[in-house]
Amino acid sequence: MGGPNFPPILLLKTKSSPHDGYDEFFSAQNYIPTFVPVLSHNFHDENLGQIKTLFESGRLNTGPERRYGGLIFTSQRAVEAFADMLAGLDQSLTATASHSLPLYTVGPATARSLTTLRDTHLPHATIHGADTGNGENLATFILDHYNRLFSDPATSISGDEVKSRKPPLLFLVGETRRDIIPRTLMGESMPVSKRIEVDEVVVYETGVVAGFEGEFERILKIHDDTTVVWAVVFSPTGCDAMVRVLRREEDIKRRERGGRKVFVATIGPTTRDHLVKECGFQPDVCAAKPSPEGVGEVIAEFMTSLDGQ
Structure with a gap:
């Protein structure tokens, strides 16, 4: 899985220290992960x-x-x-x-x-x-x-x-x-x-981290020339702000008749259900296991299905 043209992956979480399993896993798969902190604790x-x-x-x-x-x-x-x-x-x-x-x-x-x-x-x-x-x-x-x-x-x-x-x-x-x-x-x-x-x-x-919505939008703009971007959501907290940004993205895409597509993966069913029930937003995939491997697997399967269309 992965390659030099594999899509950017935005991890909507704070990077764990001293090691982050998601950073290590996706870097090894030739993604370039970017962390976008959502939660303040x-x-x-x-x-x-x-x-x-x-x-x-x-x-x-x-x-x-x-x-x-x-x-x-x-x-x-x-x-x-x-x-x-x-x-x-x-x-x-x-x-x-x-x-x-x-x-x-x-x-x-x-x-x-x-x-x-x-x-x-x-x-x-x-x-x-x-x-x-x-x-x-x-x-x-x-x-x-x-x-x-x-x-x-x-x-x-x-x-x-x-x-x-x-x-x-x-x-x-x-x-x-x-x-x-x-x-x-x-x-x-x-x-x-x-x-x-x-x-x-x-x-x-x-x-929710102050300024998350603007930071998420700013990072997406960095990838304006990228066809596909993945966003991985780890918690219901901050979902509202993420969805507001993505809906603005969809409005721009419709006006321009093209542009980038942002796909959304959730870490598990709790976050998926919150997006569906509370935000009216259907994520593209949901990990069967709340782990880097679980997220990577469902993203790889989804990308393979896209390639076959």
């Missing part, structure tokens, strides 16, 4: 301070005073906020708390960030769910895995007793998120013994 210091207190008080250690039995992450930003908080703690505290501490995550990119955090601050913790791909699959995985950690086939105990022995999970989130994970884990249709309590704590807040 601010850590929620007050809530992170409460989590810091859990470590300092030993409430994440094993034992009768344990407050939480594990943590859930579904975004790299939550991992970054958590890592920033851990950096200010004595490593002996975090190392002790990491014993028998499962960390649940979704998607390979978040798992890579979490692995770096684990290796630095939580050496005894274990990471699970990296291949689940979305929140619904992760919730199903957690129901099986976490319940098995507290099951004892050699004894016969009631559902209420199992529930009392099983500490809740702490879910570190942004202020905008879907509720599929807590709704699934705490569902009323679930047997009492299988339910898993979840406490959500907002550790970062998200907004």
